[in-house]
Amino acid sequence: MTKTFLTLDRVTCVLPDGRTLFSDLSETFNERRTGLVGRNGVGKSVLARILAGTDEPTAGRCVRNGTVHYLAQRVADDGDLSVAALAGVGDIVAALDRIEAGSSDPRDFDIVGDRWTLRERLRDALEAEGLAHVDPAGGAATLSGGEAMRVALLGARLYGAGYLILDEPTNHLDAGGRDALRQWLHAWPGGLLVISHDRELLAAMERIVELTPAGLRIYGGNYGFYEAARREEREAAQRALDASRIERKRGELALREQQERQVRRQARGRREAGDANLPRIMLGGRKHRSETTTGKLSRRHDAARERLAEKVTDAARRVDGEVPPALLVPEAGRVTGRRVALLEDVTLPYVRDGARTVDLILRGGQRVGVTGPNGCGKSTLLRVLAGRAAPLSGRASLPARTAWLDQRLSTLDPARPLIAQMRESAPAAGDDAIRLRLALLGLDADKVTMPAGNLSGGERLKAALSHALVAEPPPQLLLLDEPGNHLDIASLDALETMLLQYEGTLVVVSHDAVFLDRLDLTDRLSPTAEGWRMQPW
Known part of the structure; x- marks a missing residue:
């Protein structure tokens, strides 16, 4: 069986306002079940649409080996959407209806292709999902959140998709709907990419990919592994910051001591030159050499301080990048029993x-x-x-x-x-x-x-x-x-x-x-x- 995969090749996305959302992303998404996480606004949904082929990157390319089925957030928001359209087969069902009504338009036959039994397959699939009461021609707006998600997922199997991309699939699903989704995905035979903050769902993934402003970070385990790895990274970043601050403090002390020794040497040299009663020209030469040495030393010290400061800045940047958002607590005042x-x-x-x-x-x-x-x-x-x-x-x-x-x-x-x-x-x-x-x-x-x-x-x-x-x-x-x-x-x-x-x-x-x-x-x-x-x- 041919393996399905999606490959990002130096993909960049620049928004219409000129802001770069992400740049130079390269990664392969194979059949390992993958959870995509990241901060709000970092571009997860945009990346999902690029992977699915519904959006094009500003630069780079996405290579798809196999058929991709993509489900956006709030799959049934469109009040005019039919159940068949929600399942991703609305155009085929409509073409079948026109042909049965006498249409000879070649475009309808092109749409249907060899899928003449698709309408029956849709009804069978609905029945198998416990949705026999759902009319394929009816409106999707009449479905509950869980029903809408299950109908939308049917299209992946009806189309024979090899890869499934879901964007926040558990939002607005109740506990029963979430359980049903997890079971459905457990039985899904193809590749899977899930954008989610649902920690129970992410726990069932085989790897976690985090999208950050700096690019993609790959973690080869489920959400529990990712959480532990991120905690270790934060602790390591803090240790590196602490070590760089200590190094800068020691370096600054060593530089001051070296500078003080140079000042003492210069003072001693001036005293000795005065005692030796040297000619003016020789004194001028010694003074010039001393000033040259002092200037070189000062430049070396400045460069050393700059390197030490840069180390601290880099370490702080890694720590600051991990600073989580915070909600300030309203001072309600506890009035127990009132x-x-x-x-x-x-x-x-x-x-x-x-x-x-x-x-x-x-x-x-x-x-x-x-x-x-x-x-x-x-x-x-x-x-x-x-x-x-x-x-x-x-x-x-x-x-x-x-x-x-x-x-x-x-x-x-x-x-x-x-x-x-x-x-x-x-x-x-x-x-x-x-x-x-x-x-x-x-x-x-x-x-x-x-x-x-x-x-x-x-x-x-x-x-x-x-x-x-x-x-x-x-x-x-x-x-x-x-x-x-x-x-x-x-x-x-x-x-x-x-x-x-x-x-x-x-x-x-x-x-x-x-x-x-x-x-x-x-x-x-x-x-x-x-x-x-x-x-x-």
């Missing part, structure tokens, strides 16, 4: 069955993880707690200052600069403090002044988080709906660190089991046939 929210006999809008009803008391310092399948009403529950949606019946008492972050980041205006929106939330903070807060997240001066909608998905999420947390006075109740979606791993670690230090009441919706397990939660809230149930975490 009631911050009450839902009494509440009926939630847009929610069906037992999950429509909820009785809930939230108290100061409580940390709640909200779990359950997609469509059960988790997001609606948070909207009611945030005061953004009214219950159909019952009483909602919401006395606490609240910060709410929804999946669509609707609290952030995409048309306006981030810095202006931050000023409105925290008018007393001052621009310097706001810019520092954003810089700690990796959002530089250019990004905070552009429209928020121009930021990458991960950058928008970090911006929306910072916008929610900067409010004055600080929020006592923090409501987060899938905050890990679109965040790179370093930013996810920063979010976990911030949430562990937050002293207010926390309610977080997530399907990421690793993320939830790291938050020191006190309670789990999940839907049942009789309503929402709170139990110890």
Whole structure:
């Protein structure tokens, strides 16, 4: 069987604004299951599109041996997309429909080729995936996130693709959908490249490739191996920095001692020359030679100091390059036991069955993880707690200052600069403090002044988080709906660190089991046939 591989040959990508996203990348992606990681905005999705052939590099080339099937983020966002089109075979099914209706257009026959049974194969594949209820001609917008992902993956097998590229495939999938995806990928026989921050999914990879501003870094193991290797690299970089600083200190001391000896020799020479009563011409010669020697020594010292300083700078650059983003913790003030929210006999809008009803008391310092399948009403529950949606019946008492972050980041205006929106939330903070807060997240001066909608998905999420947390006075109740979606791993670690230090009441919706397990939660809230149930975490 022919091996499938993708090869980057000195690939460079320059954005329309003239900024170089990455340059001179060379690497082969063979059939080893590979996870691609990297900071938000570094160009992972662009690189994936170049590998898939949907984008062309500015310079260099990508060689593909075999058929590549590429799935972008949010595969079913297009409301007009059919199920067949989502599976990647919409054009073939449409051509078959036209031929059956009497078309003799050669282009339709070219589209179909030898795939006359593809429509039947699609129905069989849907049935085999437990999706027999899905109409290939129906709209993809009617599918759940998990169903949409499974349909999209069908196209890889229907086309007989040898290589599969997935961009953040677990975003918006519930726990069941994530399990099904991992099982599907485990059975996938071809090459696989996954862009993801899902640590459970990355743990199933055979190697990790990290895209950095300096290029690609290859780690020959799964995510656990990558994490350990990166930790060793950071520690080694810090040791090298410490050693270079010590070397510079010793070097500076040696140079000063050498300079002091030269000064003493010159002084002794002048005294001896005076005692010897030498002619003026000989004294001038000695003085010239002394000054020449001193000048040479000074130049050598300057060069030595420059080399020592350069070593420290290089070592510091390697350490500084590893500095993770940071989210500043809002000073909510812990008020243990105080009631911050009450839902009494509440009926939630847009929610069906037992999950429509909820009785809930939230108290100061409580940390709640909200779990359950997609469509059960988790997001609606948070909207009611945030005061953004009214219950159909019952009483909602919401006395606490609240910060709410929804999946669509609707609290952030995409048309306006981030810095202006931050000023409105925290008018007393001052621009310097706001810019520092954003810089700690990796959002530089250019990004905070552009429209928020121009930021990458991960950058928008970090911006929306910072916008929610900067409010004055600080929020006592923090409501987060899938905050890990679109965040790179370093930013996810920063979010976990911030949430562990937050002293207010926390309610977080997530399907990421690793993320939830790291938050020191006190309670789990999940839907049942009789309503929402709170139990110890």
